[in-house]
Amino acid sequence: MTFSDLVSFTLAALRGYKLRSGLTLLAMAIGVGAVILLTALAEGARRYVEGEFSSLGKNLLIILPGRSETKGGPPPLLGETPRDLTLDDALSLKRMSAVAKVAPLSFGTAPVSWGSRDREIPILGTTAEMLEVRHLKMASGRFLPDTDPHRALPVCVIGSKVKDQLLGGRSPLGEWIRIGDRRFQVIGMLSSRGRSLGLDVDDMVVIPVASALMLFNSPSLFRVMVEARAHEEIPAAKRQILEELRHRHDGEDDITVITQDAVLSTFNKIFEALTLSVGGIAAISLLVAGILIMNVLLVSVTERTGEIGILKALGASQRKIQMLFLTEAICLAVAGGFLGLGAGEAGVWALQTIYPSFPVTPPAWSPPAAMALALAAGAFFGAMPASRAARLDPVAALSRR
Amino acid sequence: MIGLEKVNRIFQVGDQTVHALRDVDLRIEPSEYLTIMGPSGSGKSTLLHIIGLLDRPTSGRYLLEGRDVTHLTDQEQAQVRRRRIGFVFQFFHLVPRLSAAQNIELPLVLAGVPARERSGKVRQTVQAFGLAERSEHRPGQLSGGQRQRVAIARATIMEPSAILADEPTGNLDRATGQEVLDLLENLNRRGIALLVVTHDPEIGRRASRHIRLVDGRIVEDRRNST
Numbered sequence A: 001m002t003f004s005d006l007v008s009f010t011l012a013a014l015r016g017y018k019l020r021s022g023l024t025l026l027a028m029a030i031g032v033g034a035v036i037l038l039t040a041l042a043e044g045a046r047r048y049v050e051g052e053f054s055s056l057g058k059n060l061l062i063i064l065p066g067r068s069e070t071k072g073g074p075p076p077l078l079g080e081t082p083r084d085l086t087l088d089d090a091l092s093l094k095r096m097s098a099v100a101k102v103a104p105l106s107f108g109t110a111p112v113s114w115g116s117r118d119r120e121i122p123i124l125g126t127t128a129e130m131l132e133v134r135h136l137k138m139a140s141g142r143f144l145p146d147t148d149p150h151r152a153l154p155v156c157v158i159g160s161k162v163k164d165q166l167l168g169g170r171s172p173l174g175e176w177i178r179i180g181d182r183r184f185q186v187i188g189m190l191s192s193r194g195r196s197l198g199l200d201v202d203d204m205v206v207i208p209v210a211s212a213l214m215l216f217n218s219p220s221l222f223r224v225m226v227e228a229r230a231h232e233e234i235p236a237a238k239r240q241i242l243e244e245l246r247h248r249h250d251g252e253d254d255i256t257v258i259t260q261d262a263v264l265s266t267f268n269k270i271f272e273a274l275t276l277s278v279g280g281i282a283a284i285s286l287l288v289a290g291i292l293i294m295n296v297l298l299v300s301v302t303e304r305t306g307e308i309g310i311l312k313a314l315g316a317s318q319r320k321i322q323m324l325f326l327t328e329a330i331c332l333a334v335a336g337g338f339l340g341l342g343a344g345e346a347g348v349w350a351l352q353t354i355y356p357s358f359p360v361t362p363p364a365w366s367p368p369a370a371m372a373l374a375l376a377a378g379a380f381f382g383a384m385p386a387s388r389a390a391r392l393d394p395v396a397a398l399s400r401r
Numbered sequence B: 001m002i003g004l005e006k007v008n009r010i011f012q013v014g015d016q017t018v019h020a021l022r023d024v025d026l027r028i029e030p031s032e033y034l035t036i037m038g039p040s041g042s043g044k045s046t047l048l049h050i051i052g053l054l055d056r057p058t059s060g061r062y063l064l065e066g067r068d069v070t071h072l073t074d075q076e077q078a079q080v081r082r083r084r085i086g087f088v089f090q091f092f093h094l095v096p097r098l099s100a101a102q103n104i105e106l107p108l109v110l111a112g113v114p115a116r117e118r119s120g121k122v123r124q125t126v127q128a129f130g131l132a133e134r135s136e137h138r139p140g141q142l143s144g145g146q147r148q149r150v151a152i153a154r155a156t157i158m159e160p161s162a163i164l165a166d167e168p169t170g171n172l173d174r175a176t177g178q179e180v181l182d183l184l185e186n187l188n189r190r191g192i193a194l195l196v197v198t199h200d201p202e203i204g205r206r207a208s209r210h211i212r213l214v215d216g217r218i219v220e221d222r223r224n225s226t
């Protein structure tokens, strides 16, 4: 039997029971579509997080006070009270050969007021280098001046939401606002970029780090952000930072350096596992579809007993009969699979259209894997009915009518 | 051409054994016309199934065209059925979803003959059996005589050396049965061996040779002088 004869014979047979074949096709399509859609969602979440991280800036290392036993990975939730990470600690890192830029960060909230309006707003104390380290953009004015970080200048840069709420429609530049019990002159406004990994640049006031330390009345920094000179220098920068700060802290390893790479790869691993498990759950529906295929074929073997007898009398071997029914199973699986592929892609497209900011995309492996699974399910669950058909005694099959 | 030596066929149903064929010895020459008669349950169909390689003897030997085919594998048996044997049944046994022409074409399809080479042969056969008008009809849309003609056309399209017909006229009225028999006898005249199981003594008289089975045994083997 030539291949095209095999396929057209099979398709004609399937047309003989349209409803049953159609429902099985639907089940298979749902299975494949679910795998694609769910893995696309999980992959979208991964890409979203990855995007957030890369918007953080390149070749970034983050230093936090406190020791973490884990190498890389997210910061510890619990730990002994660490030694302060001071502004001088941070500034000393500028001398390291692998370090390009250093941005000390002090963070807290404080009441901010202009005229009669006042609000509790997150305050970020930092230096001029923060602009480049975090890839921040200015909407108007300029960022903090590049002067001695120890000088507590009374200037500030505000986010767009702060401006809207405190100053309304007027231009903020040159206005004086009150933060805590000090007055600061607004010298610039940050460009709106939405939330960027836990930091809402719209709802934030940036002041010089020395002013912030005075405002919060604490010598300790919240974080230090360091940009390495190049991607390859990230490990060297980490080593140098650890060495320098150990030296400065009397031989104690009491800080944690996390690299963006390490955090990202941890997140990636988590999300890859998530994608796989979500895909696996969806793949269960492929199994169900496979069982449906088996059912359809078993019914069809019973209904077509006479036909099987005829085919055998006309010279079809057991292997050929088996192949005919297996081809039916595989045709159902493949056709259902392609329908599911289409439906899955359509679903992905719909989600992309509705939520353009969320990067829903099936991972490259997922459509072929879903198809392969569909095929395998078809072949696996088709095997039993097919061999049952093949083993039918032709005489008995022909005597039934 | 066909040689059966001491062929037995025993069916085991529960704790009952049914001896459907007992020590059957039979030689059939090429292009012989043979009828098989006997009471119901005497083993006529069983004999035909064994000759057609749809069933295997419990014991004994079967030689077909000089070749021992008793213990062929399923694949080899299928090939012999495909190339050397044509079946015609009482209940026609056409594939209901296929048209007359497609039913006739089926053995060629199963044999892997490419579509190009098939179409001419199918058209020719459809013509030869007077089915041109009906070739696109399904079996359900055909009369009994037409169905049997389709079945005979299907049995001959591979140019077999023997046609095995199990009560081919059993389901037809006398006139239609006569037409069908004429068709089969025509094929026999062109050199195809013809084995017909029948209850109709009239057919028995027309054949060149006649055997009678009782209880699985050949009790009569008579050649008619023509």
Ligand SMILES: Nc1ncnc2c1ncn2[C@@H]1O[C@H](COP(=O)(O)OP(=O)(O)OP(=O)(O)O)[C@@H](O)[C@H]1O
Residues within 6 Å of the ligand: A396, B011, B012, B013, B018, B019, B020, B038, B039, B040, B041, B042, B043, B044, B045, B046, B047
């Ligand atoms: N698959 C089977 N299982 C058990 N017994 C069988 C089977 N096939 C045939 N037999 C028995 O073998 C014997 C011969 O059957 P067979 O069909 O050959 O008879 P027959 O001569 O063709 O009868 P009929 O004229 O009614 O068609 C019968 O007793 C039948 O019951």
Ligand SMILES: [Mg+2]
Residues within 6 Å of the ligand: B044, B045, B046, B166
């Ligand atoms: Mg019979």
